Amino acid sequence: MLLRQMKYFVSVVDCNSFTEAAEQNYISQSAISQQIQALEKDLGVPLIIRRNRRFSLTPAGEYFYNHCKGILVEVEDLRRETVQLGKDSELQLRIGYLRCYSGQELHEALAEFSQTYPEVSIHIINGTHEELYDHLRFGTVDLVLTDQRRAFSDEYVNYQLLKCGCYVELSTHNRLSSQEYVTLKDLRSTPCILISSREQQNVEEDYYKNTLGFGGNFLFAENLEEGRLMAVGNRGFLPVESVGTLPPEGPAIHRLPIYRNGKQILRNYCVFWRKEQTNYYIEEFTNILHRLLKPIE
Structure with a gap:
């Protein structure tokens, strides 16, 4: 499981659209769909129930989404602090x-x-x-x-x-x-x-x-x-x-x-x-x- 896949998953849920999430992350819709499928395969449980152009989250998907958001914020804070501490001016x-x-x-x-x-x-x-x-x-x-x-x-x-x-x-x-x-x-x-x-x-x-x-x-x-x-x-x-x-x-x-x-x-x-x-x-x-x-x- 990659942080990038977690980010794609959160984007899809936040945008309520694979198309908009793909545009937001500058990749194709098929690529973001493949990444979500790879994430589900890695976890061994479905996260999204797909119905034509619509989708909903499974209970596991809801849980994973809520925790992913907090983890991604912490990772971004860690990245920012690391960069700042690495600069001489800091x-x-x-x-x-x-x-x-x-x-x-x-x-x-x-x-x-x-x-x-x-x-x-x-x-x-x-x-x-x-x-x-x-x-x-x-x-x-x-x-x-x-x-x-x-x-x-x-x-x-x-x-x-x-x-x-x-x-x-x-x-x-x-x-x-x-x-x-x-x-x-x-x-x-x-x-x-x-x-x-x-x-x-x-x-x-x-x-x-x-x-x-x-x-x-x-x-x-x-x-x-x-x-x-x-x-x-x-x-x-x-x-x-x-x-x-x-x-x-x-x-x-x-x-x-x-x-x-x-x-x-x-x-x-x-x-x-x-x-x-x-x-x-x-x-x-x-x-x-x-x-x-x-x-x-």
């Missing part, structure tokens, strides 16, 4: 992550992946949500770790990692630092420090103001370290999210949860990649990261 993994990300698990996942797959070259970039989305859209990264700001698209694998709590980091000299939590209303009189490139400042401000509901003034830092130093200097508060284990606050910083309507604000964090670019390394790295993070509730 021996690298390009990862994008949010510029404001500070969890320790990403570092641990990178270390574990590198130890397990030393043959894979890892390239890392960071950026704002929109910058990462553009990198993914134009194929300059393989996957991105970022927050969900859009409805999920069928063009991408939308691998949900966890819903994480939103916090603010602010100076111990700030009057709000003695509270158990802060609300968006509490924060309106304190500038909000956002981590963003100069080009994306308007986009980030618009999202935090109009989607998340942050009011007041906005300040910007190029990176997380600069943002934390601004918070230590009591210039404003820095929004952070608990995507895994956050580093210690430090003696001059308090980290407080942000509440809205009596509950802590939660954000959805995911790994995204293009479905057509799926490969073993992307899936393996994502599985490692997911294992190291707390699973989604």
